[in-house]
Amino acid sequence: MANNFRTPTFFLSSLVLFSYSLIVFSNAANTIKQGQSIGDGETVISSGENFVLGFFSPENSTNRYVGIWYNKVSIQTVVWVANRENPISDTTGVLTIGEDGNLVVLNGSRNPIWSTNASISSNTTATLMDSGNLVLASSDNMTHPGIWESFEYPTDTFLPGMRVTDKHIFVSWKSANDPAKGNYSMGVDLQGSLQIVIWEGSKRIWRSGQWNGLTFAGVPNTRALYLYGFKVTNDEREGKMYLTYTMLNSSEILKFRINWNGSEEQRSWDEERKEWSLVMSQPSNKCEVYNKCGNFGSCSITDSPICICVEGFKPKFIEEWNRGNWSGGCVRKTQLQCQRNSSVEAAKEDGFLKFKRMKLPDFGDSVTVQDTDECEAECLKNCSCGAYAYVIGMGCMIWGRDLVDLQHFQQFGSSLFIRLADSELDPWKKGSKEQSLFVLSKSREFSSHFSGPDDLAWNLWNEGKAMEFMDTSISFSEFEVLRCIHVALLCVQDSAMERPTMSSVILMLESETASLPRPKQPTFTIVRNHTEMDLCTESPEIVSANDVTVTMVFGR
Template structure:
């Protein structure tokens, strides 16, 4: 019995030792510590796993790397793509010559790292970046390891962070992505992606040897033919020339927890999925097949693709279909040809009538054609250089690239709904004359209409002036009630008060400058206090305003009928002794413009003003303070200035309202402040689009850039401002006259 127990203990020891050899739990593979199906190794941080797997629809076994912490199985690298193990006898180990190999049950080598090594103490290690590296020592006596091979240099169908697409400029050797043959077959398929170091680098997607999609030229930040690419916010897209013959493209995220990658499907579609932790699924953020216009050369040479139109293909202006019948059948691959000869072509043909010089048609928000040639960094030289070169068919300018021009056929020009580049296409002067003739007709018609309208307005004004003189004579002798009585039927008399001029003069200290709130084209506005203590704002119309009695009445009618919380309320009026006055409620808390943001603060308005306003609101929520709470005399900073001050001091949490700091993570709060400051940067071009802001808030864009100094960081003073801001303490919002149009 004792002997049997010893045998069992010894057997358990042997089995445990054997299990360690083929199913190790670390991140290392050696000659003695190998992986045998179904064993695996895991990177030290637990992010990635290397092991055997079978794709859906097959029992063949492959060795691959996948995300270890994601419940959805997703392989991004496969070793033995072309030679699977046909059963579960596979082993990955270090061979005698120091290479990493995969063997089947017959000890046949199905795959090898295939590098020259010393073989001394070779080991393979799976890193937390997902890279499998093979390291060797120069000799048994050496303690230093050198990397002889790595999986990141033998990419498959997926590009993850820190991987590279590269090209050797000297040998033209390329590191590319290659698709699977099918979803169940990892062997090399028909599609591949490479970095092409042309005159200006681009990324090409190939179907065999046929170009299938392209990214557009690289401008130092993004590929300008891929408007969805937001390198500024993705924190790490870079294209590098290492000065040793290699050009490579890579990307990296600031936060390792954010999982996203680029994946080339077996059907040729390039996707960018990201992991949605809440929904526990991969979601597609971007694809190269959003429309048929993404297919390279869909409309042929000199064709123009617009996914929002039907049909999607048309010819550039000045061009016509080369094969009309094919175009009518929806086959646009033959493209278009020029309608009229260019000046250079006429010279080549020896024509005696060369005509006027060529011109350019302007195409905005487009993907520029393939094979751009760089010419000059100066924008003002682009047109001149293109016109002086007979082979130049088009030109464009990008701040990151400079002047680009194209010779020969213009292929793969398409319309974008946003972003893109402005392209100038060369056409014969006759193609521009037609448009100029149309412009001349429109301009002439507009001038004639303006003259007729002006004459009619003049006679109407003369007639009104004569009639206004009669009204003025009566007006000067009668009281307000007598003058306005017939017209006040249109006004709500229950709320409208007819004030006496003497009463208003007393309330405003005889319209003293000390009580003046502001002055506009129609007169001045004064602050006043009635005998009952009620504060009012009195608008005194000047004689230079040109307003007659009728216009004065119209304004009363309109404003008395309009009731809105954001519009100042009309309290009454006065019409005595050639004076016309309107009495409004006084607004001690200033007008609504004091609560608005960029436009109201300095009169600036742009397509990013809504983004600016959103940023201010976001900072108001985080701080628990209104932007207008910084208008006190003893404060020199606005809310933006205070937020920027704390940001520069690396003390942004000092801005946070204590009420919201409870229960919210500091990371989320700091992120909101970062987004708010990005939205309120001084230059509109520096601000993200509102769609990008949404992605930032939803953590779809993880690595946020550092903001530049926001606009309006200092509180404005009387010397800075005009119009309604001439007095910071005393406000009345009414400095606009509204006139209702009536038939005369």
């Protein structure tokens, strides 16, 4: 009797353990094959265990959704949602690959509530990649590009490895606890030079300013974005321009997200504190609100009031303006010569006034020219052209409409040349411009006056005494001196991954917009690891904004 009792007990125990091992194995797999299903409570984990695919409920909600979230973050943080508009009210949902090869979410009645809805002619397999990308591909050729992938249909989070074009729109959640589509969206605008834009419905509420090859020019207080591997690529073969970023430190977890309240946040996971640390958020002040001061109005957060009309313009509605309602913007005091018919006036040509440290206006058009003079000439050809700018990393941009979303910065920013009538230019010496500085040449001249070893440069810079490092016989501004020393220290960082490329160095020195990261104290070892590349002398070729390649020889 005892043996008869123990035998089924042993059998049942073994069966339970075997079944449990199958569940664990199933949950550990990173794929769903045709005919397989994932029920509520089961998950798919990427091969490197970075991301999880499964059913979840937002905080304070009982609705069930299929989503992707971080596996190594203790706070469940969802980065993608499938059935965001059609939640399941209980735990009877299933994720599977249907007979037509599409991924589909079924409710308890086995009715489809979401599908990838792709055109498929073969058996398929869904794979959760370590990047967080869910890829549906042909089972016969898994190396071929996917038939469908979640990166092409993002929710609200921009992850490393995503290739974002003007067709990819990130849409906020409806609320903190409801992943349905909200009122705010974020994407890239390719007009002129690529920039990031946030919309409320169809209305712009914030923009990053144009990409200059190193950073977004309208957010000058950010660290140089090359540290995050940001890159804009113009793929002529595919006919696409896209923005992407990759993490130089693969262990760091970083995300960009459009929040349900309309703000864009960049957060980094702090494993020690077990929380998401805020790196940056936009809009960050009143002047970053889109077109705060109206057309031809300029916003400066350090001034009071924060809005003024740019030189040559006056408030359109003076009483409203004086009450602090600046939405009406500004209008010209004097018509341009090309807009007038008088033969006497025709002799007085229009000119340009230079405005320094500006966030360039929205809706600029790119023009292929060789230099600033040609850019100005291009603007003068058309009476509707009211301003131009020639910026390293962007090239020539002209504006043929009202200037909107202008902002003045205390440092950095770009130079904007606004077209004014002759009479408005008289007090400013018509047509005068500050002498341009070719910073690379200046930095070489400056470097020839350096005195002392590298460790002295670091010590003086770190103590706020970097100006003592300069030979008093040379005449450079304090900003130029500190800029050159700062860039030089970045170029001698111990890790090659922390040193800027040669093209980045050029942009750092020539651009008025780039905010540089703080260098770490170099160890100044004589011999570096032979596997590291000295990125500051990586390439003798510098590609200019008009795609002309200049070959330069650097001394070692």
